[in-house]
Amino acid sequence: MSVPGEVNGGFATGDLIHLNGNSLGPPRTDLLDRLGTVVSEQWARGQVRAWFRDGWLDLPRTVGDKLSPLLGAAPGQVVVAGDTTSTTLFNALVAACRLRDRPVVLVEGDAFPTDLYLAASVARLLGRELVVESRDGFDAYLGEHGDRVAVALAAPVDFRTGRRRDIGSTTALCHAVGALSVWDLCHAAGVLPTNLDTNNVDLAIGCGYKYLGGGPGAPAFLYVAERWQSEVDFPLAGWHGHAEPFAMTPDFVPATGIDRGRNGTPPLLSLVALDHALDPLVAVGIDELHRRAKALGEAFLDALRPDVEVVSPRDPDQRGGHLALRVPDADAVEHGLAERNVLVDARPPDLIRVAFAPLYVTPEHVRRAAEAIHSVLSPPN
Amino acid sequence: MSVPGEVNGGFATGDLIHLNGNSLGPPRTDLLDRLGTVVSEQWARGQVRAWFRDGWLDLPRTVGDKLSPLLGAAPGQVVVAGDTTSTTLFNALVAACRLRDRPVVLVEGDAFPTDLYLAASVARLLGRELVVESRDGFDAYLGEHGDRVAVALAAPVDFRTGRRRDIGSTTALCHAVGALSVWDLCHAAGVLPTNLDTNNVDLAIGCGYKYLGGGPGAPAFLYVAERWQSEVDFPLAGWHGHAEPFAMTPDFVPATGIDRGRNGTPPLLSLVALDHALDPLVAVGIDELHRRAKALGEAFLDALRPDVEVVSPRDPDQRGGHLALRVPDADAVEHGLAERNVLVDARPPDLIRVAFAPLYVTPEHVRRAAEAIHSVLSPPN
Known part of the structure; x- marks a missing residue:
C-alpha cells in the first residue's frame, strides 16, 4: 500500500x-489567533452583543453542520450543545429510551467505561434493565431477545483494540427487532467514515477532542436523524433548546429540528477551538x-x-x-x-x-x- | 453612602x-496571555501529559476551592465539573430528590425559566410532582405542605427585579419541614455574600459567566455541603467522578468528597478562563x-x-x-x-x-x- x-x-x-x-x-x-479574535475583538468590543453579531449563538448548529460531512450526515442533524461527552451520551440515551417502551438497554462489556456508567445510570433512572454482553453476545442478545431491547449502545471502534463494529449491519440488526441504535463515535469521528445517514443510524454522540482535534475537553457532538427530530424528548431542557429561547416563557417548548438537542449556554472558548480544529479535517x-x-x-x-x-x-x-x-x-x-x-x-x-x-x-x-x-x-x- | x-x-x-x-x-x-500559556506551553509541549503535569486534571476542584471563599464555603465543597449551568442544575436536582422520598419539587414561578424547565424535567423523570408557587406562595406551601416537599429550588436574587430572598431563613424553613434546599446562585455569586456554610445550605449551583466573569458560557459550579457528600448520588456518572478514574473498571464507584460531583472531561479552555477570572474577585x-x-x-x-x-x-x-x-x-x-x-x-x-x-x-x-x-x-x- x-x-x-x-x-x-x-x-x-x-x-x-x-x-x-x-x-x-x-x-x-493559529489557534491563539482565532482565540484572540474572539476575546479581543468579539468579546471585548461587542460584549454580550457578540452572541448575535458574531454568530456565537448559532455556533452549536454551525459547528454541527461543519462536522456533518465528516460523519456522513446531511446538514441539520448534528449539534454541539456544549456539554461534556458523558452528559451528551446521557441525554441521548434517555431520549432514545423514551422512544421505545421496552425494558432493556443493551451495551457491550468492552464499551468505554463511561458508556457503561451512563447506560447504568439511565437504566436506573428510567426503570429499565441494563444488559451487558460480550461482543458476540451483543448480537446474539438482539437475535434472541431483541423484542425486549429499547436501545442498543455500540461503538464502531473498540477503544482498546481498534477493532471495528459495522455500523450499517448492527443498526439493521437493531431495527429488525424494533430497537433503536445509539452510537458512541468517540474513537471514530475524524478518522473513519461512519456514514450515519446511509447507515440509517438513529442517534449518535462523540467527543470533540480525539481525532477531531478540538483540544482538551472540547465539547461533544450529538447526531439526531431527521426522522426522529420531532419526536425526540431530551431530559436536559436548557433554554437554548427552547423553541423561543428569549421569550422566557415559563413552560418548555422544544425547538424544532436539531436545535432541540441544545441545552444551556455553551462554553464558547472551547467550542470555538473545536470549530477551528474542524477546518483542515473538512478540507481533506x-x-x-x-x-x-x-x-x-x-x-x-x-x-x-x-x-x-x-x-x-x-x-x-x-x-x-x-x-x-x-x-x-x-x-x-x-x-x-x-x-x-x-x-x-x-x-x-x-x-x-x-x-x-x-x-x-x-x-x-x-x-x-x-x-x-x-x-x-x-x-x- | x-x-x-x-x-x-x-x-x-x-x-x-x-x-x-x-x-x-x-x-x-491578560486573558490571552493565560490562554497562550495553556495552548503553546502546556498543550503543545506537554500534550496529553499536561493533564497531570500542569494540573489540568485537578482544575475542577482547584477552581472550586478558589471560588469557595466567594461563596462562604470551606474548601472541598465546590467543584466546576465542566458542564453548562442547565446540566449542573439538573444533576443537583436529581441528586437532591434522591435524598428525600417525598412527592414534591417546589420552585418559585419567578425563577429563571431554565430553572423551571429543568425542575419540570427532573420531576417528570423521577415521578415527582412539580409545584410552582409565587414568591409568597413558596413560603406558604412549605408551611402548609412542607412534609410533601422533597426539594425546594430557590434563588437569592430575583433575576428580573434583583429582589433578595434570604438564604438562611429559607433554608431553615426547608429544614424545619424536612425538605432539602437547592440554591441557584447565578445572579448572586461574585457580588453578594451567600455564606453557604453558615446558612446550612444543602446543594447549590451557579454559572461562571455573570459576576464571576469567566466569559461566554463559562462552566457552572456545584456546591455540595460536606455532610451530604457521602450520600449524594448523581445521575451524571462520568468517569472523572469515579473513585479511580484511570482504573477503567466496568462498574461506577463514586469518588469520595466533592470529586463525586465531577463528570466527563471538562472543556479546559473555558475552565481556565473562569479560573483566571476569579483571581481579582478573590483578591478583593x-x-x-x-x-x-x-x-x-x-x-x-x-x-x-x-x-x-x-x-x-x-x-x-x-x-x-x-x-x-x-x-x-x-x-x-x-x-x-x-x-x-x-x-x-x-x-x-x-x-x-x-x-x-x-x-x-x-x-x-x-x-x-x-x-x-x-x-x-x-x-x-
Whole structure:
C-alpha cells in the first residue's frame, strides 16, 4: 500500500511525534489567533452583543453542520450543545429510551467505561434493565431477545483494540427487532467514515477532542436523524433548546429540528477551538483522512519487528485509526517512548495504543516510532 | 453612602460602560496571555501529559476551592465539573430528590425559566410532582405542605427585579419541614455574600459567566455541603467522578468528597478562563465586592431622575447586584444606550437591568449611564 508523502502542516507539534491523536492531538499553530479574535475583538468590543453579531449563538448548529460531512450526515442533524461527552451520551440515551417502551438497554462489556456508567445510570433512572454482553453476545442478545431491547449502545471502534463494529449491519440488526441504535463515535469521528445517514443510524454522540482535534475537553457532538427530530424528548431542557429561547416563557417548548438537542449556554472558548480544529479535517475529507490513516498504519506495521504482538486486526479495514500493541508494562513503555519524544497512550497493564491521525503524523514519524518502540522493548547495549 | 473612588483595572472594557456584568462582563486584558500559556506551553509541549503535569486534571476542584471563599464555603465543597449551568442544575436536582422520598419539587414561578424547565424535567423523570408557587406562595406551601416537599429550588436574587430572598431563613424553613434546599446562585455569586456554610445550605449551583466573569458560557459550579457528600448520588456518572478514574473498571464507584460531583472531561479552555477570572474577585473579597456594588447602585440612584421607575427594592440590602428600571420599550432603550456606549440588559417588554460589577464599573460610569438613560428616555431637543 502506498504511503502519503504529504502532511497538512499548521500544527504545533514541536519535536514530538504525536501518536496519541485518539486521546489529544496537538493544537493548530493559529489557534491563539482565532482565540484572540474572539476575546479581543468579539468579546471585548461587542460584549454580550457578540452572541448575535458574531454568530456565537448559532455556533452549536454551525459547528454541527461543519462536522456533518465528516460523519456522513446531511446538514441539520448534528449539534454541539456544549456539554461534556458523558452528559451528551446521557441525554441521548434517555431520549432514545423514551422512544421505545421496552425494558432493556443493551451495551457491550468492552464499551468505554463511561458508556457503561451512563447506560447504568439511565437504566436506573428510567426503570429499565441494563444488559451487558460480550461482543458476540451483543448480537446474539438482539437475535434472541431483541423484542425486549429499547436501545442498543455500540461503538464502531473498540477503544482498546481498534477493532471495528459495522455500523450499517448492527443498526439493521437493531431495527429488525424494533430497537433503536445509539452510537458512541468517540474513537471514530475524524478518522473513519461512519456514514450515519446511509447507515440509517438513529442517534449518535462523540467527543470533540480525539481525532477531531478540538483540544482538551472540547465539547461533544450529538447526531439526531431527521426522522426522529420531532419526536425526540431530551431530559436536559436548557433554554437554548427552547423553541423561543428569549421569550422566557415559563413552560418548555422544544425547538424544532436539531436545535432541540441544545441545552444551556455553551462554553464558547472551547467550542470555538473545536470549530477551528474542524477546518483542515473538512478540507481533506473523511475518505482521504481514512485512506491516509490506513496507509500510516500499514507503514508502521511494515516497520515493526515481527516479535511485537499486535492485538488489533491486521486487516486495516477491520480496525479504526489506532493499533494496540501488547507490551510487558504499558506505563513503562509509554514513559520510555515519551523520553524519546514519541507520544503514545498506555492502557495498563499491558497495552499501548498507537494512533494515526493523518493531519500531523507522517510516514517518517511512524518509522521513527517503530524504532523507538524496539529500542524501549530491547534497549540497545 | 460613600462611593469607592478606586476600581481594579486590568479589564478590556474599551470605551464601553459595562452595566451588564450580570450577563457577561468584559475579559481581563491578560486573558490571552493565560490562554497562550495553556495552548503553546502546556498543550503543545506537554500534550496529553499536561493533564497531570500542569494540573489540568485537578482544575475542577482547584477552581472550586478558589471560588469557595466567594461563596462562604470551606474548601472541598465546590467543584466546576465542566458542564453548562442547565446540566449542573439538573444533576443537583436529581441528586437532591434522591435524598428525600417525598412527592414534591417546589420552585418559585419567578425563577429563571431554565430553572423551571429543568425542575419540570427532573420531576417528570423521577415521578415527582412539580409545584410552582409565587414568591409568597413558596413560603406558604412549605408551611402548609412542607412534609410533601422533597426539594425546594430557590434563588437569592430575583433575576428580573434583583429582589433578595434570604438564604438562611429559607433554608431553615426547608429544614424545619424536612425538605432539602437547592440554591441557584447565578445572579448572586461574585457580588453578594451567600455564606453557604453558615446558612446550612444543602446543594447549590451557579454559572461562571455573570459576576464571576469567566466569559461566554463559562462552566457552572456545584456546591455540595460536606455532610451530604457521602450520600449524594448523581445521575451524571462520568468517569472523572469515579473513585479511580484511570482504573477503567466496568462498574461506577463514586469518588469520595466533592470529586463525586465531577463528570466527563471538562472543556479546559473555558475552565481556565473562569479560573483566571476569579483571581481579582478573590483578591478583593466578597464583602468588599458587595460593599462596592451597593455603593455604585446608590450612586446610580442618586444620579437618576426621580421620574424613572425603579422596580427593584430601594433598600440596597434588599437587592442583589443589579437594579431593574421600567421603560416604555426595553429593546429600544437597550439599543439607544448601546449607541451611547452604555451596555445594559433588556428584559422585554418593559424592563432594563443595570448591574454594578464592582471590578470594572466606576462611580463616573454610573453617573454617565444615568445621563445616557435620561437622554434615551427624553432625547434632548
